[in-house]
Amino acid sequence: MIRRKINVKKGIQFSVMVCGASGTGRTTFVNMLCGNSVLAHKESDDESGAHAEQGVKIKPLTVEIELEDRTCISLTIVDTPGFGDMIDNEASFSKIVGHLERQYDDHLAEESRIKRNPRFRDNRVHAMLYFITPTGHGLRELDIELMKRLAPRVNVIPVIGRADSLTPTELAETKKLIMEDIEHYRIPIYNFPCNIEEDDEETIEENAELRGLMPFAIVGSEEVIEIGGRKVRARQYPWGIVEVDNPLHSDFLAIRSALLYSHLVDLKEITYDFLYENYRTEKLSKTVEGGDGADSFINPEDLVSQSLRLKEEQLREEEEKFREIEVRVQREINERRQELLAREAQLRDIEFRLHQEAAVAAAQQDVTANSQLQANADGDGK
Numbered sequence: 001m002i003r004r005k006i007n008v009k010k011g012i013q014f015s016v017m018v019c020g021a022s023g024t025g026r027t028t029f030v031n032m033l034c035g036n037s038v039l040a041h042k043e044s045d046d047e048s049g050a051h052a053e054q055g056v057k058i059k060p061l062t063v064e065i066e067l068e069d070r071t072c073i074s075l076t077i078v079d080t081p082g083f084g085d086m087i088d089n090e091a092s093f094s095k096i097v098g099h100l101e102r103q104y105d106d107h108l109a110e111e112s113r114i115k116r117n118p119r120f121r122d123n124r125v126h127a128m129l130y131f132i133t134p135t136g137h138g139l140r141e142l143d144i145e146l147m148k149r150l151a152p153r154v155n156v157i158p159v160i161g162r163a164d165s166l167t168p169t170e171l172a173e174t175k176k177l178i179m180e181d182i183e184h185y186r187i188p189i190y191n192f193p194c195n196i197e198e199d200d201e202e203t204i205e206e207n208a209e210l211r212g213l214m215p216f217a218i219v220g221s222e223e224v225i226e227i228g229g230r231k232v233r234a235r236q237y238p239w240g241i242v243e244v245d246n247p248l249h250s251d252f253l254a255i256r257s258a259l260l261y262s263h264l265v266d267l268k269e270i271t272y273d274f275l276y277e278n279y280r281t282e283k284l285s286k287t288v289e290g291g292d293g294a295d296s297f298i299n300p301e302d303l304v305s306q307s308l309r310l311k312e313e314q315l316r317e318e319e320e321k322f323r324e325i326e327v328r329v330q331r332e333i334n335e336r337r338q339e340l341l342a343r344e345a346q347l348r349d350i351e352f353r354l355h356q357e358a359a360v361a362a363a364q365q366d367v368t369a370n371s372q373l374q375a376n377a378d379g380d381g382k
Helices: 026-034 090-111 141-150 168-184 201-213 252-262 264-287 300-381
Strands: 012-020 059-066 072-079 127-132 156-160 224-227 230-237 240-243
Touching: 012 026, 012 090, 012 252, 012 264, 026 072, 026 127, 026 252, 090 141, 090 264, 127 141, 141 156, 156 168, 201 252, 224 240, 252 264
Parallel strands: 012 072, 012 127, 127 156
Antiparallel strands: 059 072, 224 230, 230 240
């Protein structure tokens, strides 16, 4: 596939959200994208906290990665573990949309200030990869509802997770059914748009190829095996080997190139110039009180106050999590203290018994020595 690289400034910021049901390969994909194990797999998490967390969690993580062309990207990964695990996912929808809108609110409040913070970090999400469960059919109601709700706030890119669970024929049919559902339900996904009049032939051809791959079929693996003298990331099965970096086996390289190279700038521009501006217009329209919008005065401090309230709510949630962690840690400390006290008592008991045994042994030695002396004295008397 032809790659069109766009020169970007060193240290560019880019934010990607990954969403999908458990077991669709989100964690492995993120680790492959970053080239490092930045996310822990579910089986390696603390089992004591696994049952305590219910519903979707929003977990942003920022990593610094250096691409092959020496470009540095400050990549923020927003993971959403727990999505799709509940029977009723209405709260999950609201929480994810709320996170996206909260980043817009923060930016809106910042740009409304008279004196802006030079250290303000723009955390608006530029792309959302939605991992579709490889059922062999089209979209589920859960998939349709989430993508329809998120599309007005973020560039939605559908992918099929664990695509190696489908045969090539099943995968092709699944892709066809998913795209038919997206068109039928009018879900405005990021469809790698191009302008025939302004873009060159190379760009038009590349975007056509990417549209032909959608939804991207992802096969993930962090295991490195040796094939014919070369080391590759792959999944090994009794029937053969699936190379995750092989375009014939997986679309991983295509989506990685699009996210971090060819379409990074375009995703950011659509986020800023279209998605954010639409949200900003809606927000300011609701803020206007009375009279025509052109004649009404919008107080920037109201936006700042609203952002602060959202921040306070987020801080309260984090404080609750910290309190839960503190309680759990304190409980573990108490348990360890009790174990140590019990161990100390055992050691004192062992030490006391050893002291008694030593005293008895010393007494026996004294008796034996006295008996020997008495015997020697009796012998000398004779």
